[in-house]
Amino acid sequence: MVIRTEGLSFNFGNQQVVKNLSLNVPEGSIYGFLGPNGAGKTTTIKLLLNLLKIQHGSIHIFEQDIQTNRISILSQIGSLIEQPAIYHHLTGKENLINRALLLQVPMNRVDEMLALVQLTAAASKKAGQYSLGMKQRLGIALALLADPKLLILDEPTNGLDPNGIIEVRELLIKLVNQHNKTVFISSHLLAEVERMATHVGIINYGELLFQGSITELQALSQPMICIETNNTVDAANLLKRNSFNVIDVTDNYVYVPYTNKQQTADVNALLHNSGHAIYSIGKQQKDLERLFLDITQKA
Protein backbone atom coordinates (compact mmCIF):
# COMPACT_ATOMS: atom_id res chain seq x y z
CA MET A 1 0.00 0.00 0.00
CA VAL A 2 1.25 3.47 -0.83
CA ILE A 3 -1.06 5.13 1.68
CA ARG A 4 -2.39 3.30 4.72
CA THR A 5 -4.21 5.04 7.53
CA GLU A 6 -5.54 3.38 10.64
CA GLY A 7 -8.23 4.80 12.89
CA LEU A 8 -7.47 8.33 11.76
CA SER A 9 -9.59 10.93 13.58
CA PHE A 10 -9.39 14.70 13.72
CA ASN A 11 -11.32 17.36 15.61
CA PHE A 12 -11.58 21.07 15.03
CA GLY A 13 -12.58 22.14 18.53
CA ASN A 14 -15.63 20.07 19.41
CA GLN A 15 -16.43 19.19 15.86
CA GLN A 16 -15.14 15.84 14.64
CA VAL A 17 -14.17 16.31 11.00
CA VAL A 18 -12.51 12.96 10.35
CA LYS A 19 -13.79 9.81 12.07
CA ASN A 20 -11.83 6.62 12.38
CA LEU A 21 -10.66 6.69 8.79
CA SER A 22 -8.87 3.65 7.39
CA LEU A 23 -7.67 4.35 3.88
CA ASN A 24 -5.83 1.82 1.72
CA VAL A 25 -4.35 3.18 -1.48
CA PRO A 26 -2.57 0.53 -3.55
CA GLU A 27 0.50 1.28 -5.64
CA GLY A 28 -0.12 2.22 -9.25
CA SER A 29 -3.73 3.14 -8.63
CA ILE A 30 -5.73 6.26 -9.29
CA TYR A 31 -7.62 6.53 -6.04
CA GLY A 32 -10.70 8.73 -6.26
CA PHE A 33 -11.44 10.20 -2.84
CA LEU A 34 -15.04 11.26 -3.09
CA GLY A 35 -17.43 13.11 -0.91
CA PRO A 36 -19.69 16.14 -0.87
CA ASN A 37 -18.28 19.55 0.05
CA GLY A 38 -17.37 19.68 3.72
CA ALA A 39 -17.12 15.90 4.06
CA GLY A 40 -13.57 16.04 5.44
CA LYS A 41 -11.58 15.48 2.24
CA THR A 42 -9.24 18.46 2.52
CA THR A 43 -8.66 17.82 6.23
CA THR A 44 -7.71 14.23 5.42
CA ILE A 45 -5.31 15.42 2.73
CA LYS A 46 -3.72 17.91 5.10
CA LEU A 47 -3.25 15.09 7.59
CA LEU A 48 -1.62 12.98 4.88
CA LEU A 49 0.81 15.80 4.15
CA ASN A 50 1.51 16.38 7.83
CA LEU A 51 0.16 19.93 7.61
CA LEU A 52 -2.23 19.06 10.42
CA LYS A 53 -1.02 17.20 13.47
CA ILE A 54 -2.44 13.72 13.85
CA GLN A 55 -4.68 13.59 16.93
CA HIS A 56 -5.71 9.91 16.82
CA GLY A 57 -4.65 7.01 14.64
CA SER A 58 -1.71 6.62 12.30
CA ILE A 59 -0.66 7.34 8.73
CA HIS A 60 1.83 5.23 6.81
CA ILE A 61 2.99 6.37 3.40
CA PHE A 62 5.35 4.09 1.47
CA GLU A 63 5.08 1.92 4.60
CA GLN A 64 6.78 4.61 6.72
CA ASP A 65 5.18 6.50 9.58
CA ILE A 66 4.59 10.12 8.55
CA GLN A 67 5.29 11.42 12.05
CA THR A 68 8.81 10.03 12.17
CA ASN A 69 9.77 10.09 8.47
CA ARG A 70 8.20 13.37 7.39
CA ILE A 71 10.98 14.64 5.13
CA SER A 72 11.76 11.37 3.33
CA ILE A 73 8.02 10.82 2.68
CA LEU A 74 7.34 14.38 1.54
CA SER A 75 10.28 14.21 -0.89
CA GLN A 76 8.34 11.55 -2.80
CA ILE A 77 5.02 13.38 -2.85
CA GLY A 78 3.76 16.10 -5.14
CA SER A 79 0.65 17.88 -3.93
CA LEU A 80 -1.95 20.41 -4.92
CA ILE A 81 -4.34 21.52 -2.20
CA GLU A 82 -7.48 23.50 -2.98
CA GLN A 83 -6.48 26.54 -5.04
CA PRO A 84 -2.93 26.26 -6.31
CA ALA A 85 -0.37 28.09 -4.20
CA ILE A 86 1.22 30.50 -6.66
CA TYR A 87 3.17 33.73 -6.21
CA HIS A 88 1.22 36.23 -8.27
CA HIS A 89 4.08 38.72 -8.59
CA LEU A 90 6.30 36.10 -10.22
CA THR A 91 5.87 34.69 -13.72
CA GLY A 92 4.76 31.11 -14.26
CA LYS A 93 8.32 30.12 -15.00
CA GLU A 94 9.72 31.93 -11.96
CA ASN A 95 7.22 30.09 -9.77
CA LEU A 96 8.61 26.83 -11.08
CA ILE A 97 12.24 28.01 -10.78
CA ASN A 98 11.65 28.99 -7.15
CA ARG A 99 10.28 25.53 -6.38
CA ALA A 100 13.10 23.91 -8.36
CA LEU A 101 15.62 25.83 -6.21
CA LEU A 102 13.96 24.57 -3.05
CA LEU A 103 13.76 20.98 -4.23
CA GLN A 104 17.15 21.01 -5.96
CA VAL A 105 15.65 19.90 -9.23
CA PRO A 106 17.62 20.53 -12.44
CA MET A 107 16.44 23.65 -14.24
CA ASN A 108 15.62 21.81 -17.47
CA ARG A 109 12.71 20.19 -15.58
CA VAL A 110 11.11 23.64 -15.42
CA ASP A 111 10.81 23.87 -19.21
CA GLU A 112 9.68 20.26 -19.43
CA MET A 113 6.90 20.91 -16.94
CA LEU A 114 5.83 24.09 -18.72
CA ALA A 115 5.57 22.10 -21.94
CA LEU A 116 3.74 19.26 -20.22
CA VAL A 117 0.97 21.54 -18.91
CA GLN A 118 1.04 23.67 -22.07
CA LEU A 119 2.15 26.88 -20.46
CA THR A 120 5.32 27.42 -22.48
CA ALA A 121 3.77 30.32 -24.37
CA ALA A 122 2.62 31.97 -21.12
CA ALA A 123 5.83 31.18 -19.19
CA SER A 124 6.97 34.78 -18.89
CA LYS A 125 3.57 36.19 -18.03
CA LYS A 126 2.86 37.14 -14.39
CA ALA A 127 1.02 34.27 -12.72
CA GLY A 128 -1.46 36.79 -11.30
CA GLN A 129 -2.70 37.39 -14.83
CA TYR A 130 -3.31 33.71 -15.49
CA SER A 131 -6.83 32.38 -15.94
CA LEU A 132 -8.14 29.96 -13.31
CA GLY A 133 -7.43 27.03 -15.61
CA MET A 134 -3.85 28.18 -16.24
CA LYS A 135 -3.26 28.59 -12.49
CA GLN A 136 -4.57 25.10 -11.93
CA ARG A 137 -2.25 23.74 -14.62
CA LEU A 138 0.69 25.61 -13.11
CA GLY A 139 -0.26 24.07 -9.75
CA ILE A 140 -0.13 20.62 -11.33
CA ALA A 141 3.25 21.46 -12.90
CA LEU A 142 4.54 22.48 -9.44
CA ALA A 143 3.29 19.20 -8.00
CA LEU A 144 4.98 17.18 -10.74
CA LEU A 145 8.26 19.12 -10.74
CA ALA A 146 10.27 16.78 -8.53
CA ASP A 147 8.97 13.69 -10.35
CA PRO A 148 7.23 12.35 -7.22
CA LYS A 149 6.05 8.75 -6.88
CA LEU A 150 2.78 9.81 -5.30
CA LEU A 151 0.58 12.69 -6.35
CA ILE A 152 -1.98 14.03 -3.92
CA LEU A 153 -4.40 16.33 -5.68
CA ASP A 154 -7.29 18.08 -3.98
CA GLU A 155 -10.00 18.89 -6.51
CA PRO A 156 -7.48 19.55 -9.30
CA THR A 157 -10.10 20.15 -11.96
CA ASN A 158 -11.89 22.89 -10.01
CA GLY A 159 -12.48 25.81 -12.31
CA LEU A 160 -11.30 24.03 -15.43
CA ASP A 161 -13.38 23.99 -18.60
CA PRO A 162 -14.34 20.60 -20.13
CA ASN A 163 -11.22 20.64 -22.31
CA GLY A 164 -9.03 21.31 -19.30
CA ILE A 165 -10.73 18.54 -17.34
CA ILE A 166 -10.10 16.06 -20.17
CA GLU A 167 -6.44 17.17 -20.41
CA VAL A 168 -5.84 16.71 -16.69
CA ARG A 169 -7.55 13.33 -16.77
CA GLU A 170 -5.45 12.13 -19.69
CA LEU A 171 -2.30 13.44 -18.07
CA LEU A 172 -3.03 11.54 -14.85
CA ILE A 173 -3.86 8.32 -16.68
CA LYS A 174 -0.61 8.66 -18.62
CA LEU A 175 1.40 9.24 -15.44
CA VAL A 176 -0.01 6.12 -13.82
CA ASN A 177 0.21 3.86 -16.87
CA GLN A 178 3.54 4.97 -18.31
CA HIS A 179 5.44 6.32 -15.34
CA ASN A 180 4.15 4.01 -12.63
CA LYS A 181 2.91 6.78 -10.34
CA THR A 182 0.15 6.56 -7.79
CA VAL A 183 -2.48 9.28 -7.79
CA PHE A 184 -4.73 10.18 -4.89
CA ILE A 185 -7.33 12.59 -6.16
CA SER A 186 -10.23 14.12 -4.27
CA SER A 187 -13.41 15.33 -5.84
CA HIS A 188 -17.03 16.02 -5.03
CA LEU A 189 -18.05 14.82 -8.50
CA LEU A 190 -18.12 11.09 -9.11
CA ALA A 191 -18.61 11.54 -12.85
CA GLU A 192 -15.25 13.29 -13.02
CA VAL A 193 -13.34 10.56 -11.22
CA GLU A 194 -15.33 7.62 -12.59
CA ARG A 195 -13.60 7.73 -15.97
CA MET A 196 -10.08 7.39 -14.61
CA ALA A 197 -10.16 5.98 -11.08
CA THR A 198 -9.18 2.40 -10.45
CA HIS A 199 -10.14 2.65 -6.76
CA VAL A 200 -12.66 4.71 -4.89
CA GLY A 201 -13.16 5.83 -1.32
CA ILE A 202 -16.38 7.61 -0.45
CA ILE A 203 -16.44 9.85 2.61
CA ASN A 204 -19.21 11.86 4.23
CA TYR A 205 -19.34 13.60 7.60
CA GLY A 206 -15.75 12.41 8.09
CA GLU A 207 -16.65 8.73 7.80
CA LEU A 208 -15.50 6.35 5.11
CA LEU A 209 -18.70 4.86 3.67
CA PHE A 210 -17.21 2.80 0.89
CA GLN A 211 -13.75 1.76 -0.19
CA GLY A 212 -12.80 -0.59 -2.97
CA SER A 213 -12.06 -0.95 -6.65
CA ILE A 214 -14.31 0.73 -9.16
CA THR A 215 -15.70 -2.69 -10.21
CA GLU A 216 -16.61 -3.41 -6.59
CA LEU A 217 -18.48 -0.13 -6.52
CA GLN A 218 -20.30 -1.02 -9.71
CA ALA A 219 -21.19 -4.42 -8.29
CA LEU A 220 -23.00 -2.65 -5.48
CA SER A 221 -25.28 -1.13 -7.99
CA GLN A 222 -28.34 -3.33 -8.31
CA PRO A 223 -29.73 -3.88 -11.83
CA MET A 224 -33.38 -2.99 -12.41
CA ILE A 225 -36.12 -3.52 -15.00
CA CYS A 226 -37.26 -0.15 -16.26
CA ILE A 227 -40.79 -0.16 -17.67
CA GLU A 228 -42.27 2.74 -19.62
CA THR A 229 -46.04 2.53 -19.56
CA ASN A 230 -49.18 4.68 -19.90
CA ASN A 231 -50.40 4.43 -16.30
CA THR A 232 -47.43 3.88 -14.01
CA VAL A 233 -49.39 3.94 -10.74
CA ASP A 234 -51.88 1.28 -11.78
CA ALA A 235 -49.08 -0.77 -13.28
CA ALA A 236 -47.11 -0.56 -10.02
CA ASN A 237 -50.13 -1.65 -7.98
CA LEU A 238 -50.78 -4.56 -10.32
CA LEU A 239 -47.16 -5.68 -10.01
CA LYS A 240 -47.31 -5.44 -6.25
CA ARG A 241 -50.50 -7.52 -6.09
CA ASN A 242 -48.65 -10.16 -8.09
CA SER A 243 -45.81 -10.13 -5.57
CA PHE A 244 -43.27 -8.19 -7.59
CA ASN A 245 -41.15 -5.74 -5.66
CA VAL A 246 -41.50 -2.17 -6.95
CA ILE A 247 -38.47 0.07 -6.28
CA ASP A 248 -39.64 3.36 -7.73
CA VAL A 249 -42.55 4.88 -9.63
CA THR A 250 -42.27 8.07 -11.67
CA ASP A 251 -44.69 9.70 -14.15
CA ASN A 252 -43.36 7.63 -17.02
CA TYR A 253 -41.48 4.70 -15.52
CA VAL A 254 -41.86 1.86 -13.06
CA TYR A 255 -38.72 0.17 -11.66
CA VAL A 256 -38.60 -3.45 -10.51
CA PRO A 257 -35.45 -5.28 -9.31
CA TYR A 258 -33.93 -7.43 -12.05
CA THR A 259 -33.33 -11.10 -11.35
CA ASN A 260 -33.31 -12.87 -14.74
CA LYS A 261 -34.56 -12.62 -18.32
CA GLN A 262 -37.61 -14.80 -17.68
CA GLN A 263 -38.76 -12.46 -14.92
CA THR A 264 -38.64 -9.55 -17.43
CA ALA A 265 -40.82 -11.53 -19.81
CA ASP A 266 -43.27 -12.36 -16.97
CA VAL A 267 -43.60 -8.71 -16.02
CA ASN A 268 -44.15 -7.77 -19.63
CA ALA A 269 -46.81 -10.48 -20.12
CA LEU A 270 -48.62 -9.58 -16.89
CA LEU A 271 -48.87 -5.88 -17.75
CA HIS A 272 -49.77 -6.54 -21.36
CA ASN A 273 -52.49 -9.06 -20.47
CA SER A 274 -54.00 -6.61 -18.00
CA GLY A 275 -54.41 -3.99 -20.73
CA HIS A 276 -51.39 -1.76 -19.99
CA ALA A 277 -49.61 -0.22 -22.94
CA ILE A 278 -45.87 -0.94 -22.70
CA TYR A 279 -43.76 1.57 -24.60
CA SER A 280 -40.43 0.17 -23.54
CA ILE A 281 -39.02 -2.41 -21.12
CA GLY A 282 -35.40 -3.28 -20.37
CA LYS A 283 -32.62 -3.98 -17.89
CA GLN A 284 -30.92 -0.92 -16.43
CA GLN A 285 -27.87 -0.55 -14.21
CA LYS A 286 -28.09 2.15 -11.58
CA ASP A 287 -25.49 4.71 -12.59
CA LEU A 288 -22.63 5.51 -10.25
CA GLU A 289 -23.85 9.05 -9.76
CA ARG A 290 -27.07 7.75 -8.19
CA LEU A 291 -25.13 5.19 -6.25
CA PHE A 292 -22.84 7.89 -4.88
CA LEU A 293 -25.86 9.92 -3.81
CA ASP A 294 -27.44 6.84 -2.23
CA ILE A 295 -24.27 6.06 -0.29
CA THR A 296 -23.68 9.60 0.90
CA GLN A 297 -27.31 10.26 1.79
CA LYS A 298 -27.84 7.05 3.69
CA ALA A 299 -25.26 8.10 6.25
Place this chain on the structure above:
Amino acid sequence: MKGFILSFRSEFYKSRKTLGFWASIILPLFICTLIFIGFYVKAEKLAGMPPMMLWLQFAGATLGIMGSLLLPMYTIFIAYSVNSIEHKADTWKSIFGLPIARWSVYGAKYLYAAFLIFLCLALFVLFTIGFGNLLSVVKPSLRFDNYHIEKELAQVYFKLFLSSIGILSIQFLLSLIWSDFLKPMGIGFVCTIAGVILASKNWEYCYLFPYSHPMEAITTMMHRGESPVKGIQIDVFTKDVFVSLIVGTVIFIAGYFIVLRKSVK
Protein backbone atom coordinates in the same frame (compact mmCIF):
# COMPACT_ATOMS: atom_id res chain seq x y z
CA MET B 1 21.37 23.17 7.24
CA LYS B 2 21.01 22.60 3.50
CA GLY B 3 17.27 23.13 3.81
CA PHE B 4 17.93 26.40 5.58
CA ILE B 5 20.25 27.68 2.84
CA LEU B 6 17.80 26.60 0.13
CA SER B 7 14.95 28.37 1.94
CA PHE B 8 17.02 31.51 2.40
CA ARG B 9 17.90 31.58 -1.31
CA SER B 10 14.27 31.07 -2.16
CA GLU B 11 13.30 33.99 0.11
CA PHE B 12 15.63 36.21 -1.86
CA TYR B 13 14.36 34.87 -5.19
CA LYS B 14 10.73 35.45 -4.20
CA SER B 15 11.18 38.89 -2.73
CA ARG B 16 13.60 40.42 -5.20
CA LYS B 17 10.73 41.94 -7.14
CA THR B 18 8.80 43.20 -4.12
CA LEU B 19 8.67 46.56 -2.39
CA GLY B 20 9.90 44.92 0.82
CA PHE B 21 13.27 44.18 -0.76
CA TRP B 22 13.64 47.41 -2.71
CA ALA B 23 12.62 49.52 0.28
CA SER B 24 15.84 48.38 1.98
CA ILE B 25 17.83 50.03 -0.79
CA ILE B 26 15.62 52.97 -1.73
CA LEU B 27 14.95 54.17 1.83
CA PRO B 28 18.61 54.88 2.78
CA LEU B 29 19.35 56.23 -0.67
CA PHE B 30 16.36 58.58 -0.56
CA ILE B 31 16.96 59.90 2.95
CA CYS B 32 20.71 60.33 2.49
CA THR B 33 20.13 62.12 -0.82
CA LEU B 34 17.68 64.51 0.86
CA ILE B 35 20.17 65.36 3.59
CA PHE B 36 22.93 65.72 1.01
CA ILE B 37 20.81 68.26 -0.86
CA GLY B 38 20.03 70.09 2.39
CA PHE B 39 23.74 70.38 3.24
CA TYR B 40 24.60 71.36 -0.30
CA VAL B 41 22.08 74.20 -0.29
CA LYS B 42 23.02 75.42 3.19
CA ALA B 43 26.76 74.99 2.64
CA GLU B 44 27.59 78.65 3.39
CA LYS B 45 26.01 78.55 6.84
CA LEU B 46 27.87 75.36 7.74
CA ALA B 47 31.21 76.34 6.27
CA GLY B 48 32.94 77.34 9.49
CA MET B 49 32.02 74.23 11.43
CA PRO B 50 34.78 71.88 12.66
CA PRO B 51 34.82 68.58 10.70
CA MET B 52 33.74 66.42 13.64
CA MET B 53 30.71 68.62 14.34
CA LEU B 54 29.92 68.59 10.66
CA TRP B 55 29.85 64.79 10.60
CA LEU B 56 27.75 64.72 13.78
CA GLN B 57 25.25 67.10 12.20
CA PHE B 58 25.23 65.15 8.95
CA ALA B 59 24.87 61.68 10.47
CA GLY B 60 22.69 62.97 13.30
CA ALA B 61 20.06 64.18 10.84
CA THR B 62 19.20 60.54 10.02
CA LEU B 63 19.96 59.07 13.41
CA GLY B 64 17.46 61.41 15.07
CA ILE B 65 14.47 60.02 13.20
CA MET B 66 16.01 56.56 12.90
CA GLY B 67 15.61 55.70 16.58
CA SER B 68 12.25 57.30 17.16
CA LEU B 69 10.37 56.39 14.03
CA LEU B 70 12.21 55.05 11.03
CA LEU B 71 13.75 51.87 12.41
CA PRO B 72 10.73 50.60 14.41
CA MET B 73 8.32 51.31 11.53
CA TYR B 74 10.68 49.87 8.96
CA THR B 75 11.12 46.71 11.08
CA ILE B 76 7.33 46.37 11.35
CA PHE B 77 7.04 46.78 7.60
CA ILE B 78 9.74 44.20 6.80
CA ALA B 79 8.26 41.64 9.21
CA TYR B 80 4.92 42.11 7.46
CA SER B 81 6.43 42.05 4.00
CA VAL B 82 8.26 38.69 4.23
CA ASN B 83 5.19 36.99 5.65
CA SER B 84 2.61 38.62 3.43
CA ILE B 85 4.23 37.03 0.35
CA GLU B 86 2.99 33.68 1.66
CA HIS B 87 -0.36 34.95 2.94
CA LYS B 88 -1.21 36.58 -0.36
CA ALA B 89 -0.25 33.59 -2.46
CA ASP B 90 -1.77 31.13 0.04
CA THR B 91 1.55 29.28 0.00
CA TRP B 92 2.02 28.38 3.68
CA LYS B 93 0.56 24.96 2.97
CA SER B 94 2.95 24.39 0.09
CA ILE B 95 6.13 25.57 1.82
CA PHE B 96 5.32 23.58 4.94
CA GLY B 97 4.49 20.61 2.69
CA LEU B 98 7.96 20.61 1.18
CA PRO B 99 10.54 18.01 2.17
CA ILE B 100 12.39 20.62 4.21
CA ALA B 101 12.48 20.77 7.99
CA ARG B 102 9.96 23.26 9.33
CA TRP B 103 12.53 25.07 11.45
CA SER B 104 14.54 25.71 8.25
CA VAL B 105 11.56 27.35 6.58
CA TYR B 106 10.73 29.40 9.67
CA GLY B 107 14.35 30.25 10.53
CA ALA B 108 15.27 31.22 6.97
CA LYS B 109 12.31 33.55 6.72
CA TYR B 110 13.15 35.22 10.01
CA LEU B 111 16.82 35.55 9.16
CA TYR B 112 15.96 36.96 5.76
CA ALA B 113 13.89 39.67 7.46
CA ALA B 114 16.83 40.39 9.78
CA PHE B 115 19.13 40.46 6.76
CA LEU B 116 16.96 43.08 5.04
CA ILE B 117 17.14 45.31 8.12
CA PHE B 118 20.89 44.79 8.29
CA LEU B 119 21.22 45.61 4.60
CA CYS B 120 19.18 48.78 5.00
CA LEU B 121 21.23 49.98 7.98
CA ALA B 122 24.52 49.05 6.30
CA LEU B 123 23.48 51.12 3.30
CA PHE B 124 22.70 54.03 5.64
CA VAL B 125 26.31 53.85 6.85
CA LEU B 126 27.65 53.55 3.33
CA PHE B 127 25.55 56.37 1.90
CA THR B 128 26.22 58.67 4.87
CA ILE B 129 29.99 58.22 4.47
CA GLY B 130 29.75 58.39 0.70
CA PHE B 131 27.61 61.50 0.53
CA GLY B 132 29.66 63.21 3.26
CA ASN B 133 32.84 62.72 1.29
CA LEU B 134 31.07 63.74 -1.89
CA LEU B 135 30.07 67.01 -0.18
CA SER B 136 33.69 67.78 0.62
CA VAL B 137 34.45 67.38 -3.09
CA VAL B 138 31.56 69.44 -4.47
CA LYS B 139 31.64 72.00 -1.64
CA PRO B 140 35.30 72.24 -0.54
CA SER B 141 34.25 74.69 2.21
CA LEU B 142 32.70 71.72 4.05
CA ARG B 143 35.72 69.88 5.50
CA PHE B 144 34.19 66.41 5.78
CA ASP B 145 37.47 64.89 4.62
CA ASN B 146 39.35 66.12 7.69
CA TYR B 147 37.69 63.74 10.09
CA HIS B 148 36.94 60.01 10.03
CA ILE B 149 33.74 58.76 11.56
CA GLU B 150 33.40 55.44 9.68
CA LYS B 151 34.09 53.19 12.66
CA GLU B 152 31.84 55.06 15.09
CA LEU B 153 29.02 55.30 12.55
CA ALA B 154 29.24 51.57 11.83
CA GLN B 155 29.11 50.90 15.58
CA VAL B 156 26.03 53.09 16.04
CA TYR B 157 24.18 51.44 13.19
CA PHE B 158 25.20 47.98 14.40
CA LYS B 159 23.82 48.90 17.81
CA LEU B 160 20.60 50.05 16.13
CA PHE B 161 20.41 46.76 14.26
CA LEU B 162 20.74 44.79 17.51
CA SER B 163 18.16 47.00 19.17
CA SER B 164 15.61 46.17 16.45
CA ILE B 165 15.80 42.39 17.00
CA GLY B 166 13.23 42.40 19.82
CA ILE B 167 10.70 44.29 17.72
CA LEU B 168 11.44 42.09 14.72
CA SER B 169 10.68 38.88 16.61
CA ILE B 170 7.41 40.23 17.98
CA GLN B 171 6.26 41.69 14.68
CA PHE B 172 7.42 38.63 12.74
CA LEU B 173 5.25 36.40 14.88
CA LEU B 174 2.24 38.74 14.66
CA SER B 175 2.55 38.97 10.88
CA LEU B 176 2.92 35.22 10.60
CA ILE B 177 -0.19 34.52 12.63
CA TRP B 178 -2.39 37.22 11.10
CA SER B 179 -2.70 37.50 7.39
CA ASP B 180 -4.09 41.04 7.38
CA PHE B 181 -2.05 44.20 7.35
CA LEU B 182 -3.92 46.19 9.98
CA LYS B 183 -3.52 44.03 13.07
CA PRO B 184 0.28 43.70 13.18
CA MET B 185 0.73 47.20 11.77
CA GLY B 186 -1.74 48.73 14.25
CA ILE B 187 -0.25 46.98 17.25
CA GLY B 188 3.26 47.84 16.06
CA PHE B 189 2.38 51.48 15.55
CA VAL B 190 0.75 51.90 18.94
CA CYS B 191 3.66 50.15 20.65
CA THR B 192 6.17 52.32 18.78
CA ILE B 193 4.43 55.49 19.92
CA ALA B 194 4.33 54.14 23.47
CA GLY B 195 7.99 53.17 23.21
CA VAL B 196 9.01 56.64 22.04
CA ILE B 197 7.02 58.34 24.80
CA LEU B 198 8.53 56.07 27.46
CA ALA B 199 12.06 56.53 26.17
CA SER B 200 11.74 60.29 25.75
CA LYS B 201 10.40 60.63 29.29
CA ASN B 202 13.41 58.63 30.48
CA TRP B 203 11.22 56.11 32.29
CA GLU B 204 13.64 54.02 34.30
CA TYR B 205 12.34 50.65 33.04
CA CYS B 206 11.95 51.54 29.39
CA TYR B 207 14.98 49.39 28.57
CA LEU B 208 12.64 46.44 29.17
CA PHE B 209 10.21 47.50 26.44
CA PRO B 210 11.42 46.38 22.97
CA TYR B 211 9.72 49.23 21.11
CA SER B 212 11.78 51.72 23.12
CA HIS B 213 15.05 50.05 22.22
CA PRO B 214 15.94 51.89 19.00
CA MET B 215 15.47 55.20 20.75
CA GLU B 216 17.29 53.96 23.81
CA ALA B 217 20.10 52.80 21.53
CA ILE B 218 20.56 56.37 20.38
CA THR B 219 20.41 57.93 23.84
CA THR B 220 22.79 55.38 25.37
CA MET B 221 25.30 55.28 22.54
CA MET B 222 27.66 57.96 23.80
CA HIS B 223 30.18 56.57 26.21
CA ARG B 224 29.88 58.29 29.57
CA GLY B 225 33.16 57.53 31.20
CA GLU B 226 34.50 59.22 34.32
CA SER B 227 37.50 60.74 32.62
CA PRO B 228 36.91 62.86 29.54
CA VAL B 229 37.76 60.90 26.39
CA LYS B 230 39.13 62.13 23.13
CA GLY B 231 36.70 62.18 20.23
CA ILE B 232 33.61 60.01 20.19
CA GLN B 233 33.37 56.67 21.91
CA ILE B 234 30.40 54.41 21.27
CA ASP B 235 28.89 51.96 23.74
CA VAL B 236 27.40 49.18 21.62
CA PHE B 237 26.47 46.65 24.27
CA THR B 238 24.26 48.52 26.70
CA LYS B 239 21.58 46.83 28.77
CA ASP B 240 18.77 47.80 26.36
CA VAL B 241 20.65 45.98 23.56
CA PHE B 242 20.99 42.88 25.73
CA VAL B 243 17.28 42.98 26.56
CA SER B 244 16.46 43.36 22.85
CA LEU B 245 18.57 40.31 22.01
CA ILE B 246 17.09 38.24 24.83
CA VAL B 247 13.49 39.21 23.94
CA GLY B 248 14.27 38.57 20.28
CA THR B 249 15.69 35.11 20.90
CA VAL B 250 12.97 34.03 23.33
CA ILE B 251 10.14 35.13 21.05
CA PHE B 252 11.85 33.65 17.99
CA ILE B 253 12.00 30.26 19.69
CA ALA B 254 8.51 30.54 21.19
CA GLY B 255 7.23 31.56 17.75
CA TYR B 256 8.58 28.38 16.25
CA PHE B 257 6.61 26.27 18.71
CA ILE B 258 3.49 28.36 18.15
CA VAL B 259 3.88 27.76 14.41
CA LEU B 260 4.37 24.05 14.98
CA ARG B 261 1.24 23.79 17.10
CA LYS B 262 -0.76 26.00 14.82
CA SER B 263 -2.12 23.86 12.05
CA VAL B 264 -1.61 25.14 8.54
CA LYS B 265 -4.87 26.45 7.18
